[in-house]
Amino acid sequence: MxxxxxxxxxxxxxxxxxxxxxxxxxxxxxxxxxxxxxxxxxxxxxxxxxxxxxxxxxxxxxxxxxxxxxxxxxxxxxxxxxxxxxxxxxxxxxxxxxxxxxxxxxxxxxxxxxxxxxxxxxxxxxxxxxxxxxxxxxxxxxxxxxAALTAWMALIELGHLHAGQTVVVQGTGGVSLFAVQLAAASGAKVIVTSSSDEKIAHAIKLGATHGINRTTTPEWQTAVLELTDGRGADHILEMAGGDNLRRSLQAVVPGGRVSIIGLLESDELRTPIMPLLGSRASIVAVAVGPRRALEDMVRMIEHHAIKPVIxxxxxxxxxxxxxxxxxxxxxxxxxxxxxxx
Known part of the structure; x- marks a missing residue:
């Protein structure tokens, strides 16, 4: 050597x-x-x-x-x-x-x-x-x-995701696509938002149920409510920051969960206080996780034969x-x- x-x-x-x-x-x-x-x-x-x-x-x-x-x-x-x-x-x-x-x-x-x-x-x-x-x-x-462990912490470790729940995943970067795969493997319904119809189509092949083009539907929260018969999503992965948090709070089910993961559009979070109080949502910052959680996730990836998107x-x-x-x-x-x- x-x-x-x-x-x-x-x-x-x-x-x-x-x-x-x-x-x-x-x-x-x-x-x-x-x-x-x-x-x-x-x-x-x-x-x-x-x-x-x-x-x-x-x-x-x-x-x-x-x-x-x-x-x-x-x-x-x-x-x-x-x-x-x-x-x-x-x-x-x-x-x-x-x-x-x-x-x-x-x-x-x-x-x-x-x-x-x-x-x-x-x-x-x-x-x-x-x-x-x-x-x-x-x-x-x-x-x-x-990327994978952040999605795991938001949905599985901290979010206690279970089958039948609905997840909104914003974007198609590394964390977002792992979230799609982990949520689908858990039996959840996944709604993806993206500015690209092509990327939405790829995300659906990975297990997403629906896609919303946020360019043609900038108030994407209305589409989420329509897709969930007015109920809203149980989990939302907030990737943008800024005013987008307002939309996430409108799209989440009362008492649901918004995981703050990315700040791609702004390094601040902005929302009027009344929508936050009205949502009764938990807003949780997710910053990767411990070694034990990574080991747990590795076992799930092996069990479900999940393949990362490169x-x-x-x-x-x-x-x-x-x-x-x-x-x-x-x-x-x-x-x-x-x-x-």
């Missing part, structure tokens, strides 16, 4: 600062595993960390990205959680094993402020990884740590192009395939 490796890093903020560096291959310390990275999934968060840190204090040179899948090639002293040859995926929020989180200062996140995964080898604490699903390739498995794969050398794809929007996930030429 070569004593050196390549990794992507930035010397200061900015996507234009990305550069390839040749560095020494790390060695696992006590409690760590050395993972040969096979795929890294990009999140919109990764672009913001590179651009401005996204509230994290970075140590330069900094290697971006949090979500990886790979194979254990060496273990440090005392490691019993994994053996050489096992396939693993990363967790996002470190040290959060289960239950309510400690203070966020005690649980830094991977890919900022902790050094990220865009390297051929990463030495990481064994406690910060879980076994990859047996039914997924590394490219597919790499998409799970943030919009495009790029080679390790094509990272700038992959980031550009994330910026312009994707149907599902954008992944760096380390084996791609």
């Amino acid at each position: 070569s004593e050196t490796m390549n990794r992507w890093e930035i010397s200061s903020f900015g996507l234009d600062k990305l550069s390839l560096a040749t560095v020494s291959r790390p060695q696992p310390k006590a409690g760590e595993i050395l993972v040969k990275i096979e795929a890294v999934s990009l999140n919109y968060r990764d672009t913001q960390v590179v651009e401005n840190g996204m509230t994290a204090t970075l140590a330069f040179p900094f290697t971006p990205a949090s979500d990886m899948a790979g194979t254990v090639v060496a273990v440090g002293e005392g490691v019993t959680r994994f053996a050489i040859g096992e396939r693993v995926i990363s967790t996002y929020i470190t040290n959060w094993i289960d239950g309510n989180p400690k203070t966020w200062a005690e649980m830094p996140t991977q890919g900022g402020p902790i050094q990220g995964m865009l390297a051929h080898y990463v030495a990481t604490p064994a406690e910060w990884c879980v076994r990859a699903p047996k039914n997924l390739s590394p490219i597919e498995a790499s998409t799970l740590p943030i 919009d495009a794969t790029y080679s390790f050398a094509q990272l700038p192009e992959a980031f550009a794809h994330v910026y312009r929007g994707a149907f599902g996930k954008v992944v760096i395939d380390f084996d791609k030429a």
Whole structure:
């Protein structure tokens, strides 16, 4: 095994600062595993960390990205959680094993402020990884740590979704499409909103029941009420922010649940107080989840043979192009395939 490796890093903020560096291959310390990275999934968060840190204090040179899948090639002293040859995926929020989180200062996140995964080898604490699903390739498995687990927390872990309920999923990004698949597998009815009829058609193939084009029907909440015979949806995944929250509150069943996941249109939430009081809705912020929940989700993905939606794969050398794809929007996930030429 070569004593050196390549990794992507930035010397200061900015996507234009990305550069390839040749560095020494790390060695696992006590409690760590050395993972040969096979795929890294990009999140919109990764672009913001590179651009401005996204509230994290970075140590330069900094290697971006949090979500990886790979194979254990060496273990440090005392490691019993994994053996050489096992396939693993990363967790996002470190040290959060289960239950309510400690203070966020005690649980830094991977890919900022902790050094990220865009390297051929990463030495990481064994406690910060879980076994990859047996039914997924590394490219597919790499998409799970943030996007899939966020959808899982919103609907299954915190939302207690059950068969027969109705879910509104806004958009067709990574979290949204995982929400479609998880909700459909749970026996729920899924309504997708999107500005693209083509993307709506694809989402219906994944298990959605109905689609609403929010360009031709900007007051999409009226369509939700029509589709539910005036009742409204039990769960709404709020991805836009701003004034869109008003529409979500009008579309949710009295006493239903609105999960705040994305702020794609605004970094604020705006609504008059009376619609909020009238809805009696629970508005809950969802920020990924603990390792135990990721392990539970992996078992469901294996049981239902759920396949993540990959919009495009790029080679390790094509990272700038992959980031550009994330910026312009994707149907599902954008992944760096380390084996791609």
